[in-house]
Amino acid sequence: MSGATSTGDVLTINGTGLFVDDRGPKDAPTLLFVHGGPGQGSYDFMHAQGDRLAERLRVVGVDQRGVLRSDPLPSGAPLNVQVLLEDFEALRQALDVDSWTILGHSAGGGYAIRYAHQHPASVRAAIYDCPCWDSDGTDRYRLPIAADLLERYGELEAARRCRELAAKPERLDPDDQSWGAMRALGKRYNELFFHQPDNTDALDRIGSQSGLTEDQWRRGVSHLPLLTEMYESKQHLLPELSQPSLLVHGRHDLVVPPDDVQAFRDSVPNGRVHTFERSGHFAYIEEPDEYAAVVTDFVVSAHR
Template sequence: MLTEIRGTRLYVDHRGATDAPPLLYLHGGPGAGSYDFLAFQGDRLAERLQLIGVDQRGVQQSDPIDGPVTEDIVIADCEALRERLGFERWAILGHSYGGRLALRYAANHPSSVSQVIFENPPWDMVLATRTLVEAAKPLLTEIGLLDEANRLLSWSGPATTEMWSDRTTLLQQLGDRRMEIYLGPSSRDLVLPAGDLPQEIQERAGYFAQTIAQSTSFNESLLPLLSRLTQPALLIKGEHDPVTSPEEIHHFQADVPHGTYRLFEGAGHFVHAEQPEEYTRAVTDFVLR
């Protein structure tokens, strides 16, 4: 349903028993929406948890917008939604870019977040996009773009909007084959159901991604925030995921006081869809423990 939050209406999918522990899902993209995750995990997680899936402002089934979007604005929306739903605290789960939002949210609002779960997050955009381009090198070589990939990987400064745009634009040249770098070997036939949504709804992702990528906060490395986490934290990593870098994993293991690292062998970037039953058990057990 559409819920009025801070001057716009957000699409909120709320499932599960009202006396079960609440879990907020933060989607990635930027701008991907919650439709795919809920298709694979909505009913599964709602068997023992109270799952709240939200399309971030302007995204997918939420109302279109034409104003500013920043990470702080998205997190403020989450806080307003928590208050609207009457939760004193809730667990949060962020997939991909949503894991970046989850880290910022948990570190800056410790009294609102009971546990935090990250699935293949990009906490540092230089490291994450480098890992992506490295994973795509075999395919980029096939289409004659290896030299361009190496040129972009020579970047030595902090993250900038130009760096992000150059690296992601390069990956877009893979066309339909781009998904090959995101999936584990046994999941190459996986189809994400959001592709069947009306084109007008799918296109809302573009404005969100373009706008938030131009904000200062988007380019900040969030690795220093890991040591500020006071909540139990779970990092889910797919063995073949091309986003979360080894350096980011190292920082999580070294800096998070109450951190648990879980590697899903054989899976890629979409662990929740590639190994759904095992994923549900891992998330549910972590929240309920």
Template sequence: MLIDVRDTSLYVDQRGAADAPPLLFLHGGPGSGSYDFLSFQGDRLAERLHVIGVDQRGIQQSASDTGPISEHLLIADFEALREALGLESWSILGHSFGGRLALRYAVQHPKTVSKVIFENPAWDVVLNTDTLMRAALPLLPEGAVAPAHEGAATRQMWDERIEFVRELGDRRMEIYLGPDTQDLELPADTAFSDEVHARATHFYEELASSGDFFESLLPLLAQVDQPALLIKGGHDPVTSPEEIARFQADVPKGTYYLEATAGHFAHAEAADAYTRLVTDFVLS
């Protein structure tokens, strides 16, 4: 269903008992939408939780939106959605880029975010760009060289990252999946029209034009005072070892879990274990 939030309408998919502990899912991409995650985990998690999936403004089944996008704007949307749903607080789960949003949200609204879960998050663009490029390099023609970057993250660095991964062509998904799940297909790829998928381009362009997208969020980890769970796929090419180390060192109530067989999509590649892990954490 569409719910009016601030100056837009967000598509919200709610599953499970209304009186069960609420869990908000924040999708990645940027601009991927919540359809894939809910296809793999929505009904599973809803057996014991009140699952709330939201398409960020302008994405997938939310109202088309051509306005500005920033991480702070998206977090304001989530908080307005919580109020619209009449929830005093909720746990949040962010995948990939959604992990950035989850970290910001947990720090900015500690009284309304009770627990936070990160799945293969992208907290520092420089670090995870280096990790991603090193994962992609073996699949490229011999002699290919990853662009070198120094200093803070920039739009040029991000564009070079996108182009570098694009050179993989049909092999792009190989770096995101574990060796035993290379045949995994993402349902959203065929569930929506090209027009709907194209909305992600505006979302990405606006986001990449905002300064907050390139900020390293590692300093925020020390401000997370909620119970926090970091789920890392053993073959994930995004979250860097440095980011994991900072989480383990800086988050007082942090728990680290390695799903050794999975890649970037642990919620799909190790679905049963993922459901148990997330459910137990939220209910604990």
């Protein structure tokens, strides 16, 4: 163990240093948070939820390899989702956890469903928070809404491009640059992710108060190659999930389409859904107390 900080440690896992924020009683039910982005890091989640959840749970937030406070990826180092899944499993063993609940947010929901499918004995239960299980479906749901915003703010060419992509007959992929078209919103881009107007700058505020460097935040771009796998649907895995499973989402979230929520209801044998009525994509920031209560109750129940 090296690189200790006030909020975590860097552990050597599968040959690289992973920053691990491990809070709460070691004998409590354990929750692993899997961030999305790709390449976002676990700081904002642990800032908003770490201490709340640690009142009754052991909560582990990890910056995935190459991200934020973890070691930078060497040039040319291989990276795919399978590598991340192997890191999660090696981390579980390093922390001497028999089995845990995994909570995957956004793109992390795609990683989490694959981990739960591959390692059923390691995953006592699973929480999918606004999961991105197929970026093609996510983009087609979100692009028309982004187009409306772009038109409102006078970005007509970008709005046209968003509508064009949403209507594309073939499946979307990273080369279509859907995110780039929506990024024409500039500082208003976060209006796609937060419901409450006062929260649209929440991630910027949390980041600016973190004490982390620009270089650390920029490490997340090393995960852009994972976009390709985000456009591969994971919905076929839903009926095969054996664990108690909870899908949580904001009523106004634009990442998990209503069709995906219904597919979860219809397909997961031991699944249920909770909707946060006053949230977009980041309920853990917009409704933090309700979020902590829902997650804690589910995890405690699953570990009885």
